[in-house]
Amino acid sequence: MEKGLSGIDAVKKIVETEGQARRIVDDAKTRAQQMISKAYQEADMLRQEATSSAQKQREEILRDARENAESEARQSDVETQQLLANYRKLAEARKDDAANKAVELVLTA
């Protein structure tokens, strides 16, 4: 069928084919651009998610630290109250002896 193609027709065919080839490459370039754009968008989203997650984790770490420290502080208060009560008991039981020894020291030293 194409045996009778003239030179002009042949050139037309080549030009058409080259146009087709250009479109194929252009399509590929467009697709490539979209792929890269999509990758950047995903990367951006990924970083946002990671930042948000790290921020939440940070808040959790700080909250835990504060709660634990406050709990330890309350425990320290309890221990201090016990110690104070113990000192008062000891004082009640031993203050006479302590006063006697002190008087003796002042009188005889």
Next chain:
Amino acid sequence: MSESLDKLQNRILSDAKLKADEIVRDAGAKADQVLSEARQKAQKEADETTAKAKLEAEAIRRSILSSKVRANRLKILEEKNRIVQEVVLTVENRLAGIAGSSQFDEAAQRFITEAVNAVDSDQPVIRLGFKDAAKKDLDGVSKMVPKGAKLVFEQDPIDGLGGVVASDPEGRVIFSNSFRSRLERFDSKLLTLISATIFGE
């Protein structure tokens, strides 16, 4: 000619497809690289945030606990001091009322001897003043003073609690052996003694 034209067309299209495939493949690789780098960077940032948060957490913990521990240590010290001061007050009261006790003569004699020795005068002036000291209590003491000494009985207790003060006749050398002075001189020993007796420390 037609055959070679077909071949040429095929070749052009085939080259274009190859080029297109290469472009897409490169884009895929680039996209993978972008994502991989983003993941690494995000992980690094997250790790840094976590490490920083741990340091902040430790600082918060230290801040809360150190102020609490300081406050509680202070409470304990204040309570121990209050107890010791209470005992010191008892000691002062007992010393102030010593004139009527069996320890009085011996203590007064010791105080006088110490004070006179400290002044080192042939004619020392010895002032005595004790709370509620009856004449008979002081008569016993007056027999103990060295020869040449002048004894003065004060109506009020010396330094508030009682005691003895000796001086030379001119009043240039004075030695106070009042209970208050002795309490001050033995302050450190007294506090240690009281604290050790009560708290065992």
